Amino acid sequence: MQAVDDPMPLTLADVTIRLSGRTLLSVSATAMPGEVLTVMGPSGSGKSTLLAFAGGFLDPAFRVTGRILIGDRDLTDVPANERHAGILFQDPLLFPHLSVGGNIVFAIPQAVKGHKMRRQIAEQALEQVGLAGFFDRDPETLSGGQKARVALQRTLVSAPHYLLLDEPFSKLDAALRQQTRALVFSKAKAAGVPIILVTHDGADAEAAGGRVIEVGTEAEA
Numbered sequence: 151m152q153a154v155d156d157p158m159p160l161t162l163a164d165v166t167i168r169l170s171g172r173t174l175l176s177v178s179a180t181a182m183p184g185e186v187l188t189v190m191g192p193s194g195s196g197k198s199t200l201l202a203f204a205g206g207f208l209d210p211a212f213r214v215t216g217r218i219l220i221g222d223r224d225l226t227d228v229p230a231n232e233r234h235a236g237i238l239f240q241d242p243l244l245f246p247h248l249s250v251g252g253n254i255v256f257a258i259p260q261a262v263k264g265h266k267m268r269r270q271i272a273e274q275a276l277e278q279v280g281l282a283g284f285f286d287r288d289p290e291t292l293s294g295g296q297k298a299r300v301a302l303q304r305t306l307v308s309a310p311h312y313l314l315l316d317e318p319f320s321k322l323d324a325a326l327r328q329q330t331r332a333l334v335f336s337k338a339k340a341a342g343v344p345i346i347l348v349t350h351d352g353a354d355a356e357a358a359g360g361r362v363i364e365v366g367t368e369a370e371a
């Protein structure tokens with residue numbers, strides 16, 4: 151992952167999300183550069199909704215108060231495509247008309263010039279997640295766990311200013327899960343990129359080592 155020029159914290163300032171008059175969640179938290187803010191809570195408690203807010207693609211059915219900031223820059227009204235958020239959905243889709251490697255090359259910023267250089271970055275990214283030699287494969291021929299790793303690297307090569315990860319390791323077996331999360335967290339740390347991580351797995355939270363916020367427990371209050 152490309153280092154951010156000027157690493158900055160990501161702040162959720164007094165964010166309250168309501169749906170049909172009911173408060174879904176209220177959060178105030180900061181992820182420092184390279185730090186992971188882990189979000190845990192029961193199914194339906196609003197974890198994915200919080201990521202949608204942070205990414206700028208929240209369904210207008212939700213009512214929101216509060217702000218999201220990167221450093222001092224208020225992103226709340228900035229369109230999703232101008233936020234530089236690296237987003238990984240729970241069930242990521244790979245582009246079926248591109249090769250596995252092509253999916254990653256596509257996400258590399260245009261500032262990185264040269265076909266050869268871009269291919270090399272993608273090949274290295276695949277190698278890092280145990281997929282050396284997969285560059286020319288058709289995405290449809292991959293297992294769920296292999297697709298998840300490609301999608302993860304596609305997000306990491308995109309030079310994000312912050313990462314929003316929704317259960318990114320859930321399709322991986324225990325050994326791969328451990329390796330992959332270590333890779334993601336160490337890359338984010340080196341690049342100075344803050345992460346909001348949604349997970350059901352306490353071991354992910356422990357490996358992340360940052361703060362953990364619980365949603366859904368006080369939402370009905």
Ligand SMILES: Nc1ncnc2c1ncn2[C@@H]1O[C@H](COP(=O)(O)OP(=O)(O)OP(=O)(O)O)[C@@H](O)[C@H]1O
Nearest residue numbers: 169174191192193194195196197198199200209211
């Ligand atoms: N577009 C939408 N319009 C209306 N309600 C929605 C919409 N998306 C989600 N919801 C509702 O908002 C609530 C929060 O959903 P969300 O997907 O954020 O929960 P979650 O904590 O991520 O759940 P899970 O762990 O099962 O993924 C749920 O009650 C869900 O039914």
